[in-house]
Amino acid sequence: MIDKHLSTIDRRRLVKPSAYGGLVIILFLLPLFIKSPYWLHIFIITFVFIIATVSLRTIVISGQFPLAHAAFMGIGAYASAVISKELGWSPWLTMLLGGLVATGIGVLIGYPFARLRALYYAMVSLFFGVGILQVFSVFQKWTGGYSGLMGIPRLLPAATSKLPYYYFFLGLTTICLLALYRFEFCRIGMALKAIAQSHQVASSVGINEARHRVLSLAVGCFFVGLAGAAYAHYNLTLSYTSFDMLATLWLFMYALIGGIGSFAGPIVGTAVLFIIPELFRGLKEFLPYLSAAILFIVVFAMPQGLVGLPQLVRLWFTELRKRVTHAS
Amino acid sequence: MELTATTFVNMLVLSSMYILVALGFAFLFSIMGILNFAHGVIYMVGGYICYQFAVEYGLNQWISLLLSVLIVASLGLFLEKFCFRPFFGNLNRTIVVSIGIIVVLENTVNILVGTSTRSLPAFIPGVLRVGATSLSAERLVTFIIGGALLAATIWFIRNTKPGQQMQAVSQNVEGAALQGISIHRVSALACVMACGLAAVAGCLMGAFLSLTPFMGDYMLVKALELVILGGIGSMGGIFFAGLIIGSLDATLPLFISGAASQAIALGIIITILLFRPQGFFGREAK
Numbered sequence: 001m002i003d004k005h006l007s008t009i010d011r012r013r014l015v016k017p018s019a020y021g022g023l024v025i026i027l028f029l030l031p032l033f034i035k036s037p038y039w040l041h042i043f044i045i046t047f048v049f050i051i052a053t054v055s056l057r058t059i060v061i062s063g064q065f066p067l068a069h070a071a072f073m074g075i076g077a078y079a080s081a082v083i084s085k086e087l088g089w090s091p092w093l094t095m096l097l098g099g100l101v102a103t104g105i106g107v108l109i110g111y112p113f114a115r116l117r118a119l120y121y122a123m124v125s126l127f128f129g130v131g132i133l134q135v136f137s138v139f140q141k142w143t144g145g146y147s148g149l150m151g152i153p154r155l156l157p158a159a160t161s162k163l164p165y166y167y168f169f170l171g172l173t174t175i176c177l178l179a180l181y182r183f184e185f186c187r188i189g190m191a192l193k194a195i196a197q198s199h200q201v202a203s204s205v206g207i208n209e210a211r212h213r214v215l216s217l218a219v220g221c222f223f224v225g226l227a228g229a230a231y232a233h234y235n236l237t238l239s240y241t242s243f244d245m246l247a248t249l250w251l252f253m254y255a256l257i258g259g260i261g262s263f264a265g266p267i268v269g270t271a272v273l274f275i276i277p278e279l280f281r282g283l284k285e286f287l288p289y290l291s292a293a294i295l296f297i298v299v300f301a302m303p304q305g306l307v308g309l310p311q312l313v314r315l316w317f318t319e320l321r322k323r324v325t326h327a328s
Numbered sequence: 329m330e331l332t333a334t335t336f337v338n339m340l341v342l343s344s345m346y347i348l349v350a351l352g353f354a355f356l357f358s359i360m361g362i363l364n365f366a367h368g369v370i371y372m373v374g375g376y377i378c379y380q381f382a383v384e385y386g387l388n389q390w391i392s393l394l395l396s397v398l399i400v401a402s403l404g405l406f407l408e409k410f411c412f413r414p415f416f417g418n419l420n421r422t423i424v425v426s427i428g429i430i431v432v433l434e435n436t437v438n439i440l441v442g443t444s445t446r447s448l449p450a451f452i453p454g455v456l457r458v459g460a461t462s463l464s465a466e467r468l469v470t471f472i473i474g475g476a477l478l479a480a481t482i483w484f485i486r487n488t489k490p491g492q493q494m495q496a497v498s499q500n501v502e503g504a505a506l507q508g509i510s511i512h513r514v515s516a517l518a519c520v521m522a523c524g525l526a527a528v529a530g531c532l533m534g535a536f537l538s539l540t541p542f543m544g545d546y547m548l549v550k551a552l553e554l555v556i557l558g559g560i561g562s563m564g565g566i567f568f569a570g571l572i573i574g575s576l577d578a579t580l581p582l583f584i585s586g587a588a589s590q591a592i593a594l595g596i597i598i599t600i601l602l603f604r605p606q607g608f609f610g611r612e613a614k
Contacts, residue, residue: 112602119363120605123556124598130549131594137587245545249365249427256424288435295428299421300414 040162046274047169048231051176053254053266055223062216063196065122067248068129074243076102076225077232081152082142091155095229102225103218110214136240148239155233176223192216257298259305268306333461341467343574344474348529349547350554350566352522358498359518362422366429368548374400374527375534379448397527404523408516437541448535470532559610
């Protein structure tokens, strides 16, 4: 019995990393088969949003629902773009600075917001996200206001195609996901999950609730700010409407569609919601209906999200087999 | 003097419209336990249906207002039955559904009408002169309709049997069900009322400002502000918060630019909520 138990743990220890590693190798070799710059662009955008969604989940596991996450992506993107454009610093440095600025603002609002819970936290952070975008548009001289920010320095000035960018974003995503995975399954991550289950019990065993919640916000904001900054230096133009309330809600959609209960969920959800609509690009203006259809199918048929699909299929099969044997 | 009068009327108009939309949002939240992020889009669709009937088909504007309310209210009935009822009380999944509704409705408007800004003609054109000051009759009418509807809604909730049933369900779902109240019928009624009120607000605001496919986002944020600032589960709170936010939105742009005034208004709201998380008249924060 014990042996069997151990062997399942060993198998899991081997299977999971090798599956993730295999996925990275496949993605590494993918440009050999996909030459189209358009598809490389889609993959790069998907990578950026995978970082954003997984870092959102890092905050959500502590029981907070920050409806300002896309705004933090905007903070990182604008901070990095404005600093590198106005001061002429290297984008590689300002990218990190963008992440740090997002972290700083996250910590600053994190402490006062830590007295709010559940819905109240979600709503106040939503108002913060809406307000910070208005602040962006007030400082028109630097951020470009409604017409958007243009002329952002390139991350890789020597690059002639999208290929170097593809490998850069693949590497960035891998590193960020490894860091976030380690964070979730270390002692602090466990404390965060304890707070989400019951903040009274967590406090009673000596977990400082406010400090842990601010820490998770800081980590999430750093990675989303970094992703936003890298995106700014790749895309070269920024419009602050792409970081508004609806963008935050879409980040939640990616996580919920994939299944917010597991680490792989947000990754699967983002990939599905970005890549499947692109396969049907011919639909043109009817394309958003496809995204809506995916949302409706998943929410009606799969309560656990897409990650729960294999389990669901297994369940259907056993039901079916039972019914068949019953009939015969 | 004229500026003061105009600002005062603007304040009343904005407050009454905000309260109309927020009241519907609050019904859905307190009765069915859903955060309907699609409420702003439903408000937008109401305005566009009125535009379609009044401008494209040349119907009388008041009749098209009525038609718009009827169509949007039946849309509400449909949404309750097929989109919200299967997920009663499950917050995450209803948020997914409401985003799906946003995508479908917004895209449908984009395809059928286009993304350019449209404007409804004034319901009652002309200027009203009171002594030395002149006021737009349109705005007064908007406020009068809004105020009358709000009074009617409050009367309905307080004094009729279905309204009292709605109150009961919002206080305690199980308890209300044990008293023989049909939860589904009450929530269908709430959804129809919420969508109808949003459609009225959409038509009136479409004539007051202009119609864009994205006007719903702004109104949704306003509705959330009203509901949270007033306190969840309190109707008086929504009125109070509506007057405060309406007067902020009417007076602040006189002194500073639009975006900065929005940022300052939001800053004030966040500060109030940090000191009083449950809002002005809310129950205990859970």
